[in-house]
Amino acid sequence: VIGDLDGSAWSEVLSAALLxxxxxxWSGATVPGLPELPAGPEGLLQGAAMLxxxxxxxxxxxxxxxxxxxxxxxxxxxxxxxxxxRLLATLIRDRRQAAILDEWLDRAAASGSRLPGALLADxxxxxxxxxxxxxxxxxxxxGPLLAWLAALNPDWAPLARFDGTELSLDQWSExxxxxxxxxxxxxxxxxxxxxxxxxxxxxxGEPAASAVALTQSLSEQLSDVDIELLESALDDxxxxxxxxxxxxxxxxPTSPRAQRLADLAVPAIxxxxxxxxxxxxxxxxxxxxxQERDGVVGSSSERFGVAVSGAxxxxxxxRLGHSPADLVSWARASSDPKAGALLVAWAMAARRQRDRIxxxxxxxxxxxxxxxxxxxxxxxxxxxxxxxxxxxxxxxSLPALIGACTDPWGPQASSAAIATISRIVGRxxxxxxxxxxxxxxxxxxxxxxxxxxxRLDPRTDATPLVEGVSDAPSPAFWLGAVAGSGxxxxxxxxxxxxxxxxxxxxxxxxxxxxxxxxx
Amino acid sequence: xxxxxxxxxxxxAPDASSLKAANRLAVRAPWDEIGHNERAVWGHCRGSGKxxxxxxxxLAGPAFRCSCPSRKFPCKHALGLxxxxxxxxxxVPPGAPPAEVASWxxxxxxxxxxxxxxxxxxxxxxxxxxxDGATKGGERPELxxxxxxxxxxxxxxxxxRRVERIAAGMQELDGWLGDLVRVGLGDIASRGAxxxxxxxxxxxxxxxxxxxxxxxxxxGIARSGRGxxxxxxxxxxxxxxxxxxxxRYPELDAARQADLRTNAGWPTxxxxxxxxxxxxxxxxxxLGRSETEEDRVxxxxxxxxxxxxxxxxxxxxFVRPGALAAWExxxxxxxxxxxxxxxxxxxxxxxxxxxxxxxxxxxxxxSERLRDxxxxxxxxxxxxxYLDRWPVSMxxxxxxxxxxxxxxxxxxxxxxxxxxxxxxxxxxxAGAAGQPIALTAEWRTGGGLxxxxxxxxxxxxxL
Numbered sequence: 001v002i003g004d005l006d007g008s009a010w011s012e013v014l015s016a017a018l019l020x021x022x023x024x025x026w027s028g029a030t031v032p033g034l035p036e037l038p039a040g041p042e043g044l045l046q047g048a049a050m051l052x053x054x055x056x057x058x059x060x061x062x063x064x065x066x067x068x069x070x071x072x073x074x075x076x077x078x079x080x081x082x083x084x085x086r087l088l089a090t091l092i093r094d095r096r097q098a099a100i101l102d103e104w105l106d107r108a109a110a111s112g113s114r115l116p117g118a119l120l121a122d123x124x125x126x127x128x129x130x131x132x133x134x135x136x137x138x139x140x141x142x143g144p145l146l147a148w149l150a151a152l153n154p155d156w157a158p159l160a161r162f163d164g165t166e167l168s169l170d171q172w173s174e175x176x177x178x179x180x181x182x183x184x185x186x187x188x189x190x191x192x193x194x195x196x197x198x199x200x201x202x203x204x205g206e207p208a209a210s211a212v213a214l215t216q217s218l219s220e221q222l223s224d225v226d227i228e229l230l231e232s233a234l235d236d237x238x239x240x241x242x243x244x245x246x247x248x249x250x251x252x253p254t255s256p257r258a259q260r261l262a263d264l265a266v267p268a269i270x271x272x273x274x275x276x277x278x279x280x281x282x283x284x285x286x287x288x289x290x291q292e293r294d295g296v297v298g299s300s301s302e303r304f305g306v307a308v309s310g311a312x313x314x315x316x317x318x319r320l321g322h323s324p325a326d327l328v329s330w331a332r333a334s335s336d337p338k339a340g341a342l343l344v345a346w347a348m349a350a351r352r353q354r355d356r357i358x359x360x361x362x363x364x365x366x367x368x369x370x371x372x373x374x375x376x377x378x379x380x381x382x383x384x385x386x387x388x389x390x391x392x393x394x395x396x397s398l399p400a401l402i403g404a405c406t407d408p409w410g411p412q413a414s415s416a417a418i419a420t421i422s423r424i425v426g427r428x429x430x431x432x433x434x435x436x437x438x439x440x441x442x443x444x445x446x447x448x449x450x451x452x453x454x455r456l457d458p459r460t461d462a463t464p465l466v467e468g469v470s471d472a473p474s475p476a477f478w479l480g481a482v483a484g485s486g487x488x489x490x491x492x493x494x495x496x497x498x499x500x501x502x503x504x505x506x507x508x509x510x511x512x513x514x515x516x517x518x519x
Numbered sequence: 520x521x522x523x524x525x526x527x528x529x530x531x532a533p534d535a536s537s538l539k540a541a542n543r544l545a546v547r548a549p550w551d552e553i554g555h556n557e558r559a560v561w562g563h564c565r566g567s568g569k570x571x572x573x574x575x576x577x578l579a580g581p582a583f584r585c586s587c588p589s590r591k592f593p594c595k596h597a598l599g600l601x602x603x604x605x606x607x608x609x610x611v612p613p614g615a616p617p618a619e620v621a622s623w624x625x626x627x628x629x630x631x632x633x634x635x636x637x638x639x640x641x642x643x644x645x646x647x648x649x650x651d652g653a654t655k656g657g658e659r660p661e662l663x664x665x666x667x668x669x670x671x672x673x674x675x676x677x678x679x680r681r682v683e684r685i686a687a688g689m690q691e692l693d694g695w696l697g698d699l700v701r702v703g704l705g706d707i708a709s710r711g712a713x714x715x716x717x718x719x720x721x722x723x724x725x726x727x728x729x730x731x732x733x734x735x736x737x738x739g740i741a742r743s744g745r746g747x748x749x750x751x752x753x754x755x756x757x758x759x760x761x762x763x764x765x766x767r768y769p770e771l772d773a774a775r776q777a778d779l780r781t782n783a784g785w786p787t788x789x790x791x792x793x794x795x796x797x798x799x800x801x802x803x804x805x806l807g808r809s810e811t812e813e814d815r816v817x818x819x820x821x822x823x824x825x826x827x828x829x830x831x832x833x834x835x836x837f838v839r840p841g842a843l844a845a846w847e848x849x850x851x852x853x854x855x856x857x858x859x860x861x862x863x864x865x866x867x868x869x870x871x872x873x874x875x876x877x878x879x880x881x882x883x884x885x886s887e888r889l890r891d892x893x894x895x896x897x898x899x900x901x902x903x904x905y906l907d908r909w910p911v912s913m914x915x916x917x918x919x920x921x922x923x924x925x926x927x928x929x930x931x932x933x934x935x936x937x938x939x940x941x942x943x944x945x946x947x948x949a950g951a952a953g954q955p956i957a958l959t960a961e962w963r964t965g966g967g968l969x970x971x972x973x974x975x976x977x978x979x980x981x982l
Contacts, residue, residue, distance in 0.1 A: 014749060018748055022703070044700050057896075060893040116950070463548075484543050
């Protein structure tokens, strides 16, 4: 036997050193196979030197502290391409804008490929665990490997979200709230009508939060088969269930509620005059219980808004005998102050009921476009109309327009935005003394440039704006937001990065870019 | 010289904000008159001013040049150019450098030859000079035989004086260590850094800076939490090992003397190593790199494994914090090269003298069994008790663990502990997915094994 195998000599050295040889003299030690450890303080140090070296040289393997976990299910998907991975590494390293990360996640999750494990482990902390929409895409991308890691790592538990695939409907009553919702979603995807019938059966017994979530989940694949359930949910004892049902019924113009609200709202509008038509807005009938059931409550203007925005749009044309275009233009021309509220409510109805003719009529009449209205139109038409509105915009109106149109912009609108901003920037001179209103408006535009860059078609050429800014009267004011400053990317940098992103995921069709029209 | 990859180019950045700024310039738009040849890459960068900046990067080095006034080094323009090229080789066409770049390169070559470092074409800078305080030689005039003998005698006298000064410092340290164990370590944990500063400073004055740094590190060990007495006494033991060996310095052979000098903080100069050190040519695989902050500089260790000889070697560079030296020796690469060994009983440290081909990606040699890796280290420790780091390259180990406790497991069911943060631990788990992976690590004396790289899905990941 050689050395201090049981560590007893080392323990003696340790306690002697802690106590001090003045208090307890060190009398040396004998270790088999090593020279005698001498007494005294020098001897203690010599013992420490010898044993430390001996122990260090003796470090070797040990039995495993943990058994290796079971392996994750194999993931047959191909590994995500080199370029998308490189761009992700850049995003993570430079801590780039979260919105670009969203675009990356969207594209990567839709690409049908998987991420190498080490990169996935870098991505999770970067994405964070608090945004459910991102987690969903992360789960898609991570596949079985991520589910396996989430089961091992308590910090990643939110990623192990239950997807309901192992449950059947028989287990409804035993399943957790989360599991029932997952189960219901899966069932609904296969059988929308059956799912509505199921929900009608179970809804009264569901706890409030789960009842709301289940009802809300009808918004996917919403159709006329859901009307009966939603109409009966208007009598639900829980206010939030009723509110969600009303919101969903607002999207279904064939529902009885849409007809009841039409009965209420259409008679309040009258069109008079044979050659020159005048639109007048009257009062709703007095409030009653039936109206309250349909959500027509509150002040008279609130009741008017609910009734008009919930009424089936067809009923205006059928009952008043005029086209949407005529009705909208007369409302625009009306001197009645309530006509403004009428237009707002019509626009809301057109968005919810996704009625292209009404949206077209409203936009033709000069109602300012927003994301909801444009999403109803076909992408080429939406792009053309937004381009028109952007080209006509000025410093005062452009930031609001950018703020209202949050969906991806088409190529025409994107180019128009670059041209319009260049034009506006070229006219603003902030050096001519203090002008609070001008400065305020300029700041609003300046701060909307980065959000805009995340929406523009990534192929847009930002060069005219970069050049426009350097020739502008106040270039320094715009430079940061356009060309970037310090570590922040400006509009041009974001566009360039997004163009690289689009190219990296090239084989995947980009839903944001409309097909070129044939005309 | 090979084109760097993006990671290698980004590693040249002095700090994160420079890298971000450079990233914005790493697109084709702001550049004019760009080009590259096998030695350099150059271009003009349009900035906010009227005159574009003239930018050039000497890839042998690397060295950077830019006409901008930035005090960052390299500046965002030079870094941006390198990044642009690293990302997209087509963006920078091959060509002949403009006159000013050509003359700058010629000037650098001449200066390099004069100092003898032009031979270090793999870009490893003989940088222990920064630690040693010696000046890098310029153009030396021809000396007569008499002058040469005189200067050799002067150098020997200087060396003898330094040995004496270090020995005196070690004697003081001996007394200081003795006082510690006489009084006992009971309340040593309450002592601040100041308690160690005086002894540390005296060792620096005695021209033994590495010993001084080891004394200063005791302050941190005393406050390192659970199990600190064991680590503290082990550190005292290692210091005493050095002290007692210095008392016998004159009797020892040259190799042991060199080890003692190195551990006191007096490494052999690169010039001397190049002049006298033994050479070996091999195909050197880069196992991994580690970085540690040491007084105002970053010690960058690059671990090599010679394919034919099985020799393990260490390239040690001292660089500015955050910057990395040459990208030629990048983990996952192999290069046919001649290295020069530092003196010592079992020295790991080498200088790369000459590269015989382009570095190319390769799978590094590796051990199959953790037991073998541990035995190789034990054998080396038996010869060199001052060994403080040792590389481990495993062919197939499975990472296991949970927050706060990570380990690797080989096919025989043996394990060694990994010393890494939890983020790295999960990265290993994710990369391996429960399967055996290739892994390299740096085994630190008195500590655990720090993972350096992993190879999974056929790709090397630098941790």
